[in-house]
Amino acid sequence: MDATPVILILVVVLVVYGLAYVFYGKRILEKKVVRASPDRVTPAYEKFDGIDYVPANKYVLYGHHFASIAGAGPIVGPALAMVWGWGLPLIWVLFGNVFIGAVHDYLSMMASVRHGGVSIMSISENVMGRKAKYVFLAYVWFALVLVLAAFFSVASSTFVGTPTAATISVLFMPIALLFGLLVYRTGVSVKTGTVIALVLLILALFYSLNVPLYLTYEAWVVVLSLYSMLAAALPVWYLLQPRDYINAYLLWAFVALAIIGALLTFNYSFTGPIYTSFAGPGTLIGALAGTSTGKASIAYFWPTVPLVIACGALSGFHSVVGSGTTSKQLSNELDALLVGYGGMLTEGAVSSLAVITPIALAWNFAALASATGLPVSEVLLKAGVNTTATPIITGLGGADRFTVGYGLEQAVAWSRIFGPGVFESAFLTFKTFAAWALSAFVLTTLDTSNRLARFAWRELFDWLKPRNELAYKAITNRWVASVIPVVLGAIMAYPKIEVYIPELNKTTVVYAYSIVWPAFAGTNQLLAALALLTAALWAYAIQKVRGGTSLLIMIPALFLWITVTAGLIWWLYAVVPGLPPLYQVGAGTIVAISVVLDFLLIGLFITGLRRARS
Amino acid sequence: MKAKEALGLIITVLSLLIFAYEILYVGLVTRNIGVKGDVATDAILISAGFLLIILGPALWLGEVPTNLKKLVEAKTGRKLS
Numbered sequence: 001m002d003a004t005p006v007i008l009i010l011v012v013v014l015v016v017y018g019l020a021y022v023f024y025g026k027r028i029l030e031k032k033v034v035r036a037s038p039d040r041v042t043p044a045y046e047k048f049d050g051i052d053y054v055p056a057n058k059y060v061l062y063g064h065h066f067a068s069i070a071g072a073g074p075i076v077g078p079a080l081a082m083v084w085g086w087g088l089p090l091i092w093v094l095f096g097n098v099f100i101g102a103v104h105d106y107l108s109m110m111a112s113v114r115h116g117g118v119s120i121m122s123i124s125e126n127v128m129g130r131k132a133k134y135v136f137l138a139y140v141w142f143a144l145v146l147v148l149a150a151f152f153s154v155a156s157s158t159f160v161g162t163p164t165a166a167t168i169s170v171l172f173m174p175i176a177l178l179f180g181l182l183v184y185r186t187g188v189s190v191k192t193g194t195v196i197a198l199v200l201l202i203l204a205l206f207y208s209l210n211v212p213l214y215l216t217y218e219a220w221v222v223v224l225s226l227y228s229m230l231a232a233a234l235p236v237w238y239l240l241q242p243r244d245y246i247n248a249y250l251l252w253a254f255v256a257l258a259i260i261g262a263l264l265t266f267n268y269s270f271t272g273p274i275y276t277s278f279a280g281p282g283t284l285i286g287a288l289a290g291t292s293t294g295k296a297s298i299a300y301f302w303p304t305v306p307l308v309i310a311c312g313a314l315s316g317f318h319s320v321v322g323s324g325t326t327s328k329q330l331s332n333e334l335d336a337l338l339v340g341y342g343g344m345l346t347e348g349a350v351s352s353l354a355v356i357t358p359i360a361l362a363w364n365f366a367a368l369a370s371a372t373g374l375p376v377s378e379v380l381l382k383a384g385v386n387t388t389a390t391p392i393i394t395g396l397g398g399a400d401r402f403t404v405g406y407g408l409e410q411a412v413a414w415s416r417i418f419g420p421g422v423f424e425s426a427f428l429t430f431k432t433f434a435a436w437a438l439s440a441f442v443l444t445t446l447d448t449s450n451r452l453a454r455f456a457w458r459e460l461f462d463w464l465k466p467r468n469e470l471a472y473k474a475i476t477n478r479w480v481a482s483v484i485p486v487v488l489g490a491i492m493a494y495p496k497i498e499v500y501i502p503e504l505n506k507t508t509v510v511y512a513y514s515i516v517w518p519a520f521a522g523t524n525q526l527l528a529a530l531a532l533l534t535a536a537l538w539a540y541a542i543q544k545v546r547g548g549t550s551l552l553i554m555i556p557a558l559f560l561w562i563t564v565t566a567g568l569i570w571w572l573y574a575v576v577p578g579l580p581p582l583y584q585v586g587a588g589t590i591v592a593i594s595v596v597l598d599f600l601l602i603g604l605f606i607t608g609l610r611r612a613r614s
Numbered sequence: 615m616k617a618k619e620a621l622g623l624i625i626t627v628l629s630l631l632i633f634a635y636e637i638l639y640v641g642l643v644t645r646n647i648g649v650k651g652d653v654a655t656d657a658i659l660i661s662a663g664f665l666l667i668i669l670g671p672a673l674w675l676g677e678v679p680t681n682l683k684k685l686v687e688a689k690t691g692r693k694l695s
Contacts, residue, residue, distance in 0.1 A: 041690065048686045048694070050678035055685065167647070170664045174633065177671060184679040211641040214648035215657045223661045230668050237682060238672055 004274065006361055007266035010259065013094065013352045017345045020098040024552075025341040029103065032549050033539050034110045036333035043117030044329050051235045051478070052455070053117060055331035057190060058338060060241050063248030064448075065326045065343040069105070069318045070251070070350060071147075071445035072154055073311030075438055076398040078351045079359060079405075080284060081308045083394055084301050086360035087274035090352055092305050096313025097348035099556045104528060105318045106340035107535035107553070112323030113330055114542075120323040120531050122459050127537040127612070128604040135597060136530070137460045140320055141485075143527065144453040146520050147317065148228065148489030149513035151446045156220035156493070158439045163212030164432060165439040166220075170213060171204040172440075173243070180242030197246050209432065218494060224446065225490040231447035232454055233482040236329060240447070247440055254437040255346065257410060257430070258354035264413035265361060268371055272363025272393070284308055285567075286518035286575055286587070291503045293578030303566035306525040312351025314560070316527025317449075318344065319535075324452040354437075355402055358409035363393050372412050379411075379424045380404070383431065399438065407431030453485040454478060492516075501580045515582055518575075519590035522568045526598055529561040533605050541612035561602065568595050622673025625666050632663035 030036050044055035056064070081089040108120045115123050121140055125133035159166035179197040182188040188196075215223070231239055279297035285304050287293040299308070306314070322340055330336055362368050365387045369376035377387040385396065385404060393401050410430035415423045458481060464472040474480070492513035499515070500507050536553045539545040545553075568591055576588045615623075640656050641647050648657030683694050 045686055045689045048690070050682075054682065055689075163646075163650075167641075170660060171637070173664060174667050177667065181671065181675065184682060185675060187681065207637070207641070210645060212646050213657065213660065214646065214650045214652070214654070215661065216651065216653055219653045219657070219661070223665070226665050227668070230665065234668070234672050235676075235678070237679065238676070239668060 003269045005267055005269055006262050006357060009090070009270075009357055009360075010262040010266075010353065013349065016094050016098065017349065020102070021337075021342060021345060024098065025102065025106070025337050028549060028552065029106055029341065030334075030337045033107070033543060033545050033553070034333075034336075035543070036110070036336060038332050038334050040333055042113055042330050042333065043327065044331050047117060047328075050237075052325070052451075053328045054235065054237045054241070056236075056241050056329040057245075058332070058335040059248075060190075060245040061326060061329050061331075061335065062339045062343055063246075064241060064244035064329070065321065065339045066346050067244045067247045067251060067441070067444040068321045068325065068448040069315070069343060069445075070311060070347045070441045071151065071317075072399075072438060072442055073315060074347050074351045075312075075355055075402050075441070077309040078312050078355045079401040080398045081280075081305070082272070082356070082359050082363075082401065083276060083280045083284060084278070085273045085275035086270065086356055086363075088301050088305070089309060090356050092309055093313045093348055093351045093356065096306075096309070097345060099552075100528075100532065100560055101314030101318065101348070102341045102344035103553060103556070104314060104532040104535060105322045105344045106336060107539065108319035108531055109322035109327050109330070109340040110333070110336055111535055111538045111542075112327035113333065113336065117328040118323070119455060119459060120319045120534055121456065123323070123538060124534045124604075127534060127541050128601070128608045132601060132604045134460065135601065137456050139523075139594075139597065140527065141453055141456040141460060143317075143520065143523055144320070144449050144456065145485045145488045146492070146513065146516060147449045148446065148453070148485055149492035150517055150520065151442050151449065152221050152224050152228075152489055152493035153511050153513060155224055155439060155442045155446060156217045158435065158442065159213075159215065159220050160217050162432065162435040162439070163214050164208045165436050166213040166215065167211055168204060168208035168436055169439060169443055171208060172201070172247070175200045175204060176243035176246045177239065179246055180238060183242070184237060194246075194249075198249060201246065201250070205436075208436075209429070221490055221494050225486050228447045228450045228489075229479075229482050229486045232450035232486075233478045236325065240325070240451070241329070244444055247444055250440055251350075251437060254433070255349055255354055257433075258349075258358065258406070261409045261413040262353060262357055264416050265409060268361060268412070270360040270363065271367035271371065272360040282575060282578070285571060286521070287578055288501060288580070288583075291501065291578050293575055298574045300570075303563045303570060305567075306528075306560070306564050307521045307567050307571065309351070310521060310524060312348055312355070314525070314528050316524045316529075316531055319528065319531035320452050320456070321448060324455050325448055354406060359393055359401055359405035361412075362405045362408040365391060365393070368408065368412070372415070374412060374415060374420055374423050376408065379427050382424070383428065399435075402438070403431045403434040406434040450482055450485055450489075454481040457481045457484070489513075497582075499580050499582050503578065515586035516590055517587070518579075518583065519587035519594070522564070522571055522591050523594045525560075525564045526568065526594055529557070529564045530598070530601050530605075532557040532560060533602070537605060537608050537612065541608065561598075565595065565598055568598070618676075619674050622670050622676070624670075626670030626674055629663045629666035629670050632659050633667065636660040636663065
């Protein structure tokens with residue numbers, strides 16, 4: 001336990017983000033690097049097709065981008081990383097957010113906007129050559145299929161575990177569609193439409209709290225697969241824009257409540273330590289619990305932190321969103337800073353204020369009870385957490401750490417206003433609300449991933465277009481291109497397979513996708529490093545940015561590349577030998593191939609940089 | 615009205631009826647929809663309604679909205695078909 005008051009962290013986080021947005025984002029990236037102009041016509045107008053290329057209102061697009069980039073990553077990653085203490089994860093989130101993640105998101109988007117809305121993978125052709133483009137595209141397409149499989153599974157498990165989250169998710173869709181139809185079809189203003197939708201959303205929230213929707217895991221996988229296919233193929237103005245816009249309010253409420261929670265608990269100190277150890281257990285980076293590698297302290301903060309904390313600090317997936325769905329809807333270049341840089345800072349706020357701060361406050365249950373005088377243990381016991389067996393929050397799983405931490409911070413905060421009588425009901429309500437927010441993040445990412453896989457698929461086959469246009473049209477048809485990733489994703493999310501663990505001499509049952517999932521964290525972050533290098537090269541070669549400004553982008557990009565590459569090599573060395581043979585073949589092979597591709601692409605980057613200099 | 619639009623209208627009405635029945639009747643009367651650990655009829659119905667309500671209006675009103683077209687035409691000076 002240390003004496004850091006909650007209010008101090010709140011102030012630090014808000015000041016860092018505010019300064020970063022104005023001084024780095026606005027003055028350097030927007031004005032000096034991108035030189036954004038409101039007069040330049042964006043691809044949303046230039047290539048308008050009524051389906052994917054459609055101009056969107058700045059705030060609608062911000063909502064879409066924020067909701068799409070924020071999956072389970074900004075929540076589960078930092079929650080798990082708390083075993084290092086709360087200080088190191090917070091520093092990584094702030095540093096990664098400001099100098100890497102937000103830069104990566106904004107520049108990927110703007111590079112795409114300047115290249116007709118194509119993905120960052122295709123832009124790599126201009127600066128690194130044709131080979132890089134197709135290697136990059138194939139890599140991303142497979143990664144997106146894996147994301148679909150994992151998120152089908154995560155969302156289905158969340159709906160089974162928290163059936164009220166299923167109710168609100170089902171009710172949410174018609175409300176979003178109604179908003180879209182009101183605004184686009186009947187000419188109702190965005191303001192009026194928003195009020196109507198929000199009133200209905202609040203009613204739906206109260207309804208959902210009392211009416212759970214039960215379905216089995218397997219049935220949810222099927223329903224969500226069909227949903228993902230439909231949502232990815234339909235025009236963006238019809239479902240994606242209104243859904244993400246309204247969803248953003250739910251997510252803002254979630255962040256705003258975290259800020260209010262921190263304000264109301266301002267003078268309480270964190271009950272958790274700022275620092276525990278530089279080395280965490282191997283389970284943090286994918287080693288199996290119970291095995292010698294799972295127990296061993298092999299997850300060193302550096303270089304493995306990007307394998308643990310993804311979206312909250314930086315994530316390669318974001319470059320695919322920024323240069324995929326978002327760049328095709330940007331109606332004014334000046335909107336991009338709020339959408340890209342601001343969207344990523346908002347996601348960092350989710351990690352720092354809604355995950356790290358509440359968990360650090362609620363870390364030691366007995367200490368929290370003693371500091372607040374509230375019946376923490378009794379209420380947790382009713383919610384299924386035995387504080388005798390689990391005295392500190394890191395004894396819980398990643399998602400539970402978050403929901404319990406968020407629920408406790410809110411309950412403590414509102415008890416100060418309305419008295420200790422509301423503590424129990426506030427805890428249960430906000431714990432459920434946290435689970436809803438998690439499922440809302442996951443669901444929006446689910447269908448955006450499929451749409452992005454469709455874009456990558458289309459660009460992957462662009463060589464066919466001049467040779468056989470008919471075949472190209474058939475292969476890249478939006479329904480065909482949406483069905484393929486969904487089917488593959490569902491195949492990996494649906495079945496359970498038996499895995500023998502020699503070290504424990506036992507057989508465990510897992511979902512098929514989890515055999516390769518441990519590889520995803522690493523390959524996703526590798527994608528971030530490569531996308532940021534591409535964006536840095538784009539700024540250098542195409543935008544002719546030189547001197548300190550160029551170094552401000554290049555140095556974090558190279559630092560990230562070194563960190564992720566070292567992290568992956570460490571993972572292959574320390575984690576893979578302890579995994580069951582099936583995992584070694586699945587995840588191990590993917591990471592090994594990724595490291596080879598990684599060196600191939602860094603070679604192409606150096607060649608591109610030399611060419612640009614000469 | 616084209617056949618596609620008529621089909622979309624029928625699907626929309628059907629999905630709204632399913633939603634109204636499941637949400638306003640089943641949900642409020644029984645305080646839950648479906649049965650825990652099982653694939654019950656009510657859960658199948660509302661899941662179908664959830665998917666149909668996305669598809670129905672898309673078929674019925676699927677054309678690009680006029681105000682969106684006008685916005686693009688004004689910005690680009692290009693006439694959209």
